[in-house]
Every structure is written in structure tokens, then in C-alpha cells.
Amino acid sequence: MECVIGVVGRDFxxxxxxxxxxxxxxxxxxxxxxxxxLDSHKLMGASGEPGDRVQxxxxxxxxxxxYQFRNTIPLSTAATANFTRxxxxxALRKNPYMVNVILAGYDNDVGASLYYIDYIATLxxxxxxxxxxxxxxxxxxxxxxxxxxxxxxxxxDLVDKCIKEIRLRLVVAPxxxxxxxxxKDGAKEYARREYISDSPPDAAPxxxx
Amino acid sequence: MGDSQYSFSxxxxxxxxxxxxxxHALTAVGSGQTSLGIKAANGVVIATEKKLPSILxxxxxxxxxxxxxPNIGVVYSGMGxxxxxxxxxxxxxxxxxxxxxxxxxxxxxLVRETAAVMxxxxxxxxxxxxxxxxxxxxxxxxxxxxYQVDPSGSYFSWKASAxxxxxxxxxxxxxxxxxxxxxxxxAIHTAILTLKEGYEGQISxxxxxxxxxxxxxxxxxxxxxxxxxxxxEVE
Numbered sequence: 001m002e003c004v005i006g007v008v009g010r011d012f013x014x015x016x017x018x019x020x021x022x023x024x025x026x027x028x029x030x031x032x033x034x035x036x037x038l039d040s041h042k043l044m045g046a047s048g049e050p051g052d053r054v055q056x057x058x059x060x061x062x063x064x065x066x067y068q069f070r071n072t073i074p075l076s077t078a079a080t081a082n083f084t085r086x087x088x089x090x091a092l093r094k095n096p097y098m099v100n101v102i103l104a105g106y107d108n109d110v111g112a113s114l115y116y117i118d119y120i121a122t123l124x125x126x127x128x129x130x131x132x133x134x135x136x137x138x139x140x141x142x143x144x145x146x147x148x149x150x151x152x153x154x155x156x157d158l159v160d161k162c163i164k165e166i167r168l169r170l171v172v173a174p175x176x177x178x179x180x181x182x183x184k185d186g187a188k189e190y191a192r193r194e195y196i197s198d199s200p201p202d203a204a205p206x207x208x209x
Numbered sequence: 210m211g212d213s214q215y216s217f218s219x220x221x222x223x224x225x226x227x228x229x230x231x232x233h234a235l236t237a238v239g240s241g242q243t244s245l246g247i248k249a250a251n252g253v254v255i256a257t258e259k260k261l262p263s264i265l266x267x268x269x270x271x272x273x274x275x276x277x278x279p280n281i282g283v284v285y286s287g288m289g290x291x292x293x294x295x296x297x298x299x300x301x302x303x304x305x306x307x308x309x310x311x312x313x314x315x316x317x318x319l320v321r322e323t324a325a326v327m328x329x330x331x332x333x334x335x336x337x338x339x340x341x342x343x344x345x346x347x348x349x350x351x352x353x354x355x356y357q358v359d360p361s362g363s364y365f366s367w368k369a370s371a372x373x374x375x376x377x378x379x380x381x382x383x384x385x386x387x388x389x390x391x392x393x394x395x396a397i398h399t400a401i402l403t404l405k406e407g408y409e410g411q412i413s414x415x416x417x418x419x420x421x422x423x424x425x426x427x428x429x430x431x432x433x434x435x436x437x438x439x440x441x442e443v444e
Contacts, residue, residue, distance in 0.1 A: 071318060075310065082311035 002047035003134030006102035008114040012183035013104035015045040018174030042105040049098035056097045077105025081115040089121035100131040138162040234360035237340035241286035245371035246344040248355040252393035252423040253346035255284040256400045274420040282420045282428035286373030287341035316347035320356045328362025375407030
């Protein structure tokens with residue numbers, strides 16, 4: 001099942017997600033990027049119905065860009081979170097988006113912030129959070145190990161511990177993850193954690209007859 | 210809408226490239242009571258004459274200066290009823306913005322949306338342009354701001370401006386008196402003096418209206434008692 005994790009430090013935020021694309025018992029691919037870069041200083045990690053996930057995150061991204069074109073200034077992270085929640089809420093009683101979102105952003109006046117938005121339009125401003133079955137393991141790990149003044153390295157280490165736990169303890173666990181960070185210099189991919197690959201040599205080793 | 214004989218736009222271009230209805234709207238503004246605004250270093254003041262048709266009118270029931278949001282206020286010259294319609298629309302737009310983003314609307318964006326409404330009424334069927342020019346005063350993250358919006362929908366940012374009957378004298382007076390580093394209280398005095406210049410009759414705390422916004426970002430309309438204090442300082 002899909003996992004998204006988020007952690008915020010004083011002046012940066014980390015969003016990590018698994019990179020599996022699964023349908024029933026089939027793994028379509030193991031390198032699907034589910035953490036969308038909304039704009040220069042925002043990340044949106046999303047999990048849920050695959051079509052809805054892409055559709056919804058792209059919709060939010062394009063609306064953010066439109067706002068910036070119209071008004072020459074980017075939307076703040078808080079405003080983005082409320083806008084996203086509003087869109088989920090409006091669609092909820094008609095044609096719901098089955099998408100859970102962790103939104104991370106950096107604003108010059110506020111610093112780094114992290115938001116939890118679930119598919120029924122719950123909005124929370126958080127310091128750490130997670131979606132999916134993996135959250136059952138990650139949330140308690142983060143409760144124990146998180147500190148508000150963590151450095152980037154310590155935060156990524158915490159995320160790595162969460163990934164390790166998911167790989168170890170979740171049945172049918174996603175093996176590969178992507179980690180992205182947003183800070184004053186922008187939002188970008190930090191690292192991938194790969195355990196298994198799509199490419200042929202690793203998928204099915206040929207043994208000598 | 211499409212079948213009516215009058216569904217064409219009433220603002221059609223004249224051969225000289227003008228929209229005559231807008232020119233007439235500006236004339237309506239120009240014959241309205243004088244209003245003005247001054248942007249100071251730490252706030253904005255807007256003011257207007259409040260000449261009532263008779264001494265029997267209850268002046269406390271007339272409010273020419275209105276707040277659009279807690280941190281944005283507006284005054285007008287021209288037709289009062291048209292002003293009320295625009296105030297109503299602008300207030301709704303500000304609230305819709307807040308509902309969408311849970312953030313207060315920036316002054317420039319409210320000005321732009323109000324101007325867009327006024328422009329619509331120059332290009333739609335069966336309507337006429339608004340017979341008002343607005344002076345919008347606000348204080349947001351970009352500091353104190355003052356904007357004028359015309360019946361055509363064009364808007365301008367001003368350091369100080371005036372509209373209505375006495376516009377040319379008032380603007381000349383303001384050009385002489387305005388300084389970049391003016392404090393708000395100086396600006397209020399200057400606003401009163403400017404109104405006084407063109408006022409026919411005796412100015413008092415009951416026949417002018419003043420609205421201010423300081424760095425606390427709360428727009429307020431001064432009470433007659435507060436106006437009286439400023440008037441006394443001026444005299």
C-alpha cells in the first residue's frame with residue numbers, strides 16, 4: 001500500500017513517498033514519482049487512486065502557476081493548503097478525489113511548513129505525518145525520534161528509519177522510495193532509496209544450465 | 210438576452226475612437242462632490258465633502274466612506290447608488306478570496322477585481338458604466354497603498370489624488386503640499402486643508418467624512434468628535 005511521509009525542520013521540510021505503481025497483484029513500475037514539485041518552493045506528496053492522484057496534483061499545480069502569472073507573486077504555503085482543501089471539499093459530495101496529500105513549502109516570512117490533507121478534506125498543520133499502512137509504523141517512530149531543531153541530515157535519517165521499518169514489517173511492502181526536500185533554496189529531489197529495480201538484469205537473473 | 214432589440218452594447222466606439230458613455234460617466238464624476246486621498250509613510254487617509262441636500266437630512270445616516278475589508282476602505286465621487294452597488298460587489302469578492310485561500314486579499318488584487326467589474330459594464334449588453342470614480346485605500350504586506358479606479362475600469366496608484374468638482378485646484382494644492390516622508394497625522398491635516406480650499410461654506414465635523422488606516426491595518430471612519438479635534442489643530 002502506498003506510503004507518504006513528511007517531516008519539518010526549522011528552515012526545511014522533507015517529503016518522502018514510495019515509488020511503486022501497483023494494481024491488484026501486479027507491480028506496474030517501481031520508480032513512479034509521487035512527490036510533485038508544485039512550484040519553486042512547494043512539494044506535494046500524494047497517495048491514493050492513481051488517476052485521481054495525478055489529475056488532482058496537476059490541477060493544483062496549474063492553479064498555482066495561474067495565480068503566479070496573474071498576480072506576479074506566488075501563493076503562500078498556507079494559502080495553497082487551504083485552496084487544496086477547498087478543492088477536495090467541493091468535490092467531496094459530488095465526485096470525490098480519492099487522494100491523500102502531504103504538502104510542504106518554504107515561505108520567506110514563515111519558514112518551512114508542513115500540511116496534512118486527507119481525501120475527505122481534513123486539513124492539519126503538522127510537524128510530522130504520514131499516510132498509508134506505513135503510517136502505523138512511521139508515526140510512532142517519529143513520535144519517539146523527532147525533534148523540532150533537527151538538521152537536514154538528522155531528518156533524512158529519521159525518514160530512512162521509517163523506510164527501513166516499512167520494508168521490514170509491512171506485508172507486501174513497497175521497496176523503493178523517493179525523498180525530496182524544500183528549503184530557502186527551493187524544492188528538489190534529495191535522494192532515492194532503491195532496493196529493487198525494473199531493469200532486466202536484476203529482475204530475473206539467468207542461471208547457467 | 211440575445212433576442213432583445215437592445216442587447217447590443219450601449220458603449221460602442223465613436224468614429225474618433227472614444228467610448229462616449231465613459232466620457233459622460235467621467236463628467237458625472239467630475240460634477241460630484243470632491244473627494245481625495247493621501248498616502249503617508251505610515252498609513253493612508255481618504256476624505257470627502259458630505260454636503261446634504263437639506264438641513265433636515267439626518268447626516269449620521271449617510272456614510273460615504275465605507276470599509277471593504279478590515280484593512281481596505283473606499284471613498285467615491287459621483288453617483289452614490291452606483292457606489293453602493295460596487296461596494297457590495299467588492300466586499301463579496303474579498304470574502305470569496307478569503308474563502309478560497311484563508312488569507313486576506315491583497316489590496317492590488319481587490320482593486321484589480323473591482324476594476325474588472327467596472328470594465329464589464331462598458332462591454333456588456335443593456336447596461337451602462339458606473340457613474341463613480343473610487344479611491345481605494347489599504348494597508349497590507351506591501352505597505353500603505355492608494356488606488357483610483359475610473360468608470361472605464363482603468364486604475365492608477367497614487368501618492369495623493371483628488372476627484373470630483375474641485376479636482377484641479379485640489380490636485381495643485383496637493384502637489385505643493387505632498388512630501389514622501391509625510392506622517393499620517395500630517396496627511397490628515399493636509400487632507401482637511403485641501404477640502405477646505407474648495408469648500409463652499411463653513412467646513413465642520415458634520416459635513417466632511419474622513420477615513421484612515423494606520424500600520425495597525427485597521428480601516429476606520431473617524432467620528433465627528435475625532436474630526437473636530439483634527440479641525441481644531443488645523444485652525
